[in-house]
Amino acid sequence: MSETTHSNDAVWRDNEMVASWVARSDERERGRLSARQMMADLLPFSVGESFTFVDLGAGTGAASRAVLDRYPRARAVLADYSPQMMEEGRRELEAYEGRFSYVEIDLEQGRWPAELEAGLQAVISSLCVHHLTDRRKEGLFGEIFERLAPGAWYLNYDPVKAEDPEVEQAWAAAHDRRDPQAAERRAHRSEEEQARYENHVRHIIPLSPQLGFLRAAGFEAVDAYWKELDHVIMGGRRPAL
Ligand SMILES: C[S@@+](CC[C@H](N)C(=O)[O-])C[C@H]1O[C@@H](n2cnc3c(N)ncnc32)[C@H](O)[C@@H]1O
Numbered sequence: 001m002s003e004t005t006h007s008n009d010a011v012w013r014d015n016e017m018v019a020s021w022v023a024r025s026d027e028r029e030r031g032r033l034s035a036r037q038m039m040a041d042l043l044p045f046s047v048g049e050s051f052t053f054v055d056l057g058a059g060t061g062a063a064s065r066a067v068l069d070r071y072p073r074a075r076a077v078l079a080d081y082s083p084q085m086m087e088e089g090r091r092e093l094e095a096y097e098g099r100f101s102y103v104e105i106d107l108e109q110g111r112w113p114a115e116l117e118a119g120l121q122a123v124i125s126s127l128c129v130h131h132l133t134d135r136r137k138e139g140l141f142g143e144i145f146e147r148l149a150p151g152a153w154y155l156n157y158d159p160v161k162a163e164d165p166e167v168e169q170a171w172a173a174a175h176d177r178r179d180p181q182a183a184e185r186r187a188h189r190s191e192e193e194q195a196r197y198e199n200h201v202r203h204i205i206p207l208s209p210q211l212g213f214l215r216a217a218g219f220e221a222v223d224a225y226w227k228e229l230d231h232v233i234m235g236g237r238r239p240a241l
Pocket of ligand 1: 012058062063079085105106108125126131
């Protein structure tokens, strides 16, 4: 097992780590409402349409919920590799019974479950791709492209790194103004929070190479469709036939 996979496992496949992440998720989600809504808005479906989308690294389903709420006839396949996150997600998604299922996938491995092999109507991911090495980010975008139906979209909400240290500083300063407790929390991280933070930042890279990975995979209409400081929604469409 690589060091990367191991540290990711230590965060996402550990009962206590997941419990402490879940305990603060409502608070974090309050700051993400506009991104969650935008992801739903960007999908090219009419509100009453029936379709199935795949949420990669879905965790407890925060991104899926926004899409399921927006499109009452949509169905979600949530894919993740953490038994703890999936168990918590099944509890949190009870109100959507019959409109979702979980499948197991390890995005580091590039092996997909049979039910996700082809013809996918839309794929989303949120706050997960940054856990993968650059080689796997690039590989994953290609694997998604191959499995999407012609004309279907992939959208990814994720943090990015600034290419210019001054930009990074400006992002951090604006972030701290909006969250006056952030600096205090940074200075007093518990051991567990520090481990989670280090795992969080390990593979975050700038936006432009990721737009390049999307284009190289074959996507068209590639853009950062939404951006707030270091968080973006990037994506594109598989060309129609
Ligand atoms: C920060 S959480 C985000 C969860 C959810 N997408 C959201 O927006 O709240 C990261 C998720 O990525 C999943 N994950 C991390 N590495 C993964 C991998 N190699 N394969 C599949 N899922 C992975 C974790 O289990 C976790 O559920």
